[in-house]
Amino acid sequence: MTEYIIRRFFMMIPVLLIVTGVLFMLREATPGDPASVAIGQETELNKAEYKATLDNLRAKYDLDKPLALQYGLWVGRAAIGDLGNSYRSNQPVREAISERLPVTLELGGLSLLLSWIIAVPAGVIAARNRNNVRDLGANFVGLLGLSVPNIWMAFILIYFFAVKLQWLPPSGWVRFSDDPLGNLRSVILPVITLGTSGAAVIMRLTRSSLLEVISQDYMRTARAKGLRERAILWRHGMRNALIPITTVVGLELGGLIGGAFIVEQIFSLPGMGKLAVDAIYARDYPIVQGVLLMSTVTYLLANFAVDISYGLLDPRIRYD
Amino acid sequence: MPRNAAPTPSRSRLSRRSFVQLSSVGLGSAAILAACGGGNSTSSSASPSTGSPPTAKPSDVVVGGNLRYAASRDVTTLDGHVGSLSEEVTIFAGMYPSSLSYSDDSQIIPDLAEKFEYADNVTLTLTYHTGVKFHDGTDFNADAVKVNFDRYLDPATATPGGAALKKKIASIEVVNQTTVRIKLVAPDATALASIGGVRMISPAAITKYGKDLARNVAGAGPYKLREWQKDDHLTLERFDGYWNQAKAPVRVPRLDSFIFKPIVEPSVMLANLKTRSIDVAAAVQPVDFDSVKSQSGVVAVERKPSSSSRMYINVRRAPTSDLRVRQAISLAIDREAIGKAVYFGLGKPAASVFSPTNWMYPADRPIPKKDTAGAKAKLSAAGVSNLSLDMVLPASEPYRSIALVLQASLAEAGITVNIKQLESSQFLDALKAHEGHLALDAIGNRSDPDGFVSGNYKADAPFNFAGFNDVQFEKALADALLLTDQQQRRVLYQKAEQRLLDEVPTVFLYNPPGLYAQLDTVQEFRIVDFVGSVYDTTWLKKG
Secondary structure (H helix, E strand, O other): OHHHHHHHHHHHHHHHHHHHHHHHHHHHHOOOOHHHHHHOOOOOOOHHHHHHHHHHHHHHOOOOOOHHHHHHHHHHHHHOOOOOEOOOOOOEHHHHHHHHHHHHHHHHHHHHHHHHHHHHHHHHHHHHOOOOHHHHHHHHHHHHHHHOOHHHHHHHHHHHHHHHOOOOOOOOOOOOOOOHHHHHHHHHHHHHHHHHHHHHHHHHHHHHHHHHHHOOHHHHHHHHHOOOHHHHHHHHHHHHHHHHHHHHHHHHHHOOOOOOHHHHHHHOOOOHHHHHHHHHHOOOHHHHHHHHHHHHHHHHHHHHHHHHHHHHHOOOOOOO | OOOOOOOOOOOOOOOOOOOOOOOOOOOOOOOOOOOOEOOOOOOOOOOOOOOOOOOOOHHHOOOOOEEEEEEOOOOOOOOOOOOOOHHHHHHHHHHOOEOEEEOOOOOEEEOOEEEEEEEEOOEEEEEEOOOOEOOOOOEOOHHHHHHHHHHHHOHHHOOOOHHHHHHHEEEEEEEEOOEEEEEEOOOOOOHHHHHHOOEOOOHHHHHHHHHHHHOOOOOOOOEEEEEEEOOOEEEEEEOOOOOOHHHOOOOOOOOOEEEEEEOOOHHHHHHHHHOOOOOEEOOOOHHHHHHHHOOOOEEEEEEOOOOEEEEEEOOOOOOOOOHHHHHHHHHHOOHHHHHHHHHOOOOEEOOOOOOOOOOOOOOOOOOOOOOHHHHHHHHHHOOOOOEEEEEEEEOOOOHHHHHHHHHHHHHHOOEEEEEEEEOHHHHHHHHHHOOOOEEEEEEOOOOOOHHHHHHHHOOOOOOOOOOOOOHHHHHHHHHHHHOOOHHHHHHHHHHHHHHHHHHOOEEEEEEOOEEEEEEOOEEOOEEEOOOEEEOOOOEEOOO
């Protein structure tokens, strides 16, 4: 098992190199560069002076060096934890990411939790009451969550709970360390927005997965043995049904970073999504790469955790 | 005065000109160069153009409190020499004063410099106040001024306006601790404003922070930086060592803190205003203006239109290389429809390259009306039919909506427009490369007429999409810069504009309204053209 873990860890490195390397190369293919974005269109300069100003700025950002050298330098520094500085604010990328990570993790984590809380019981109800009213009802709720666009849900929630009832703030983020209650109040509406859409997928998967498990022979055996229905469901049914669900959760966990951009934008939450998108528009390469690195690492770790958990859920799966 | 750089109203960060944003700032001198700035003239205490109650008696003014100001985007840098977005300019006004400022009616007035005068038409002398301190406690003096100019003009700093200003300045000399003498290469009508607009940063901070000046503030303004949480909030707090505390009967600055909050979604910004979670909403969309006006406890302000949207027509590419085709386009478009569809009746259609707030604006010129028949006549005179033209624009509002309106009115004249929305960087590239026949653009406010014409129509300008190259036009602009007499300059700029009207490398579309809203508890908050938000005398009424 240990050997497996070590092997998996080392396999991450080529993946990271490939992903970040491709991104580096994409710079050449993408129009625009940080210098022309920074200078913009506000210029009294003639063409020669404009070019000179661009060149100065590019030199300031090290963009005049050969691409391979730039990449090598970046990898070398990243390996010791130095992800460079933002072109615009000179803030160290590590600091920018660590400022926003808690926001994204809290938002993503709570949304995922909410998805589970809604989806798993709904899926179980649907599976157990297959094709009757409860199944239909659960399906409907699930589909509603899936079909309603995040944007619309967000605005409706803000309108009712913030503007009309004034129970919650319309936007903004309060740090947990400053005011735990304020933090909770600022995160409720965004979490509902994200959680309801994520729930549908998990619900449908839970339902189908459980349905398949329920029809298995060992379930009949358990019932014949005289076990209580609840024990059958949870100890035998769910434990097996959880495997495909866990796979999906692994993927969703990976997508936490940068995945909630629209919700962050609407609710003015200083998260990774907004950091990434703004940096992309501004061609703030150090930030974009830092976020991509973070995102890739998260995906890899999440999927790694999921693979390990298979071993826990299903004794037939072993990694030696 | 800082460069004009009002942003797009959308998510794009690029410092493109927008004209829905209110706090536009401009470049260039008011044509009162010949005047000597005298004494300690205070800025007028006038309120914004509509809506605010008159200045209260000193005994009513309450000191303290925190103003929450919401803008559409966060600032990207706190470096007073580099920042040029309108959001940055707005905050910089309170943190980093410069040598000169503007009054409510756009006259250049003293700020850190108590006097400015031209000894001859290329020698400018600035005399500074004494007793001014920076936020870090160091002294402000003529040496500091020189350090600041050196940094601003240094190519390595890569300031937006540095290269252009460097061309104009021959030398900067520290005469004594309060006086700086600047010699220009040649007389230049815009130099005073550009020079006066260089913000002053503490030299000690420049040395200490280096590149990190993008995240630190050491200016001489009434407010200093407490903290900046990017995309969340930026808090400024009162600077007790502010040199100009005696400006008004009651202490200045008056607020304990000024909190700048970026809220990207316009409707969320309004929700915050409605729930009184913010005090000032810096940008209100035209569609929301009426409902905001009718809210109790809220003051909605419509400022005189100061920016302008325009369309460039490529004169180098067929079929728009034919003057008659360009004239047809100009006749076919419906400016009033833009006003109705995009701006809900606010603002005004444009008939001039200059915006309504500029002294060159021809107030009595009639707005061209849509003339489909005339357009068709021009097209048949040119011997063309079933034209298909490519229009490039940034992929954001209001450009998208304006493009649709234009597409419809041009279709009536038999011209098909293919709308190509481009990401902001791609749009810049398209402008530079003259890709397409038509391009939509916008320009913010400028105090000097030169600012409206040089950036996009001069032959050697990088962003001259139209490819316009006209000898008479260039000569008129060059001559006008050398003069100081407003009447003489007016004649020249009229000539220049006439060339644009005759050759039609561009069509002037609309002057959008400047809209913002505030709670009625906010007193003496002003937006001043070319300065930004002025909040040193702002106070909050209780209750």
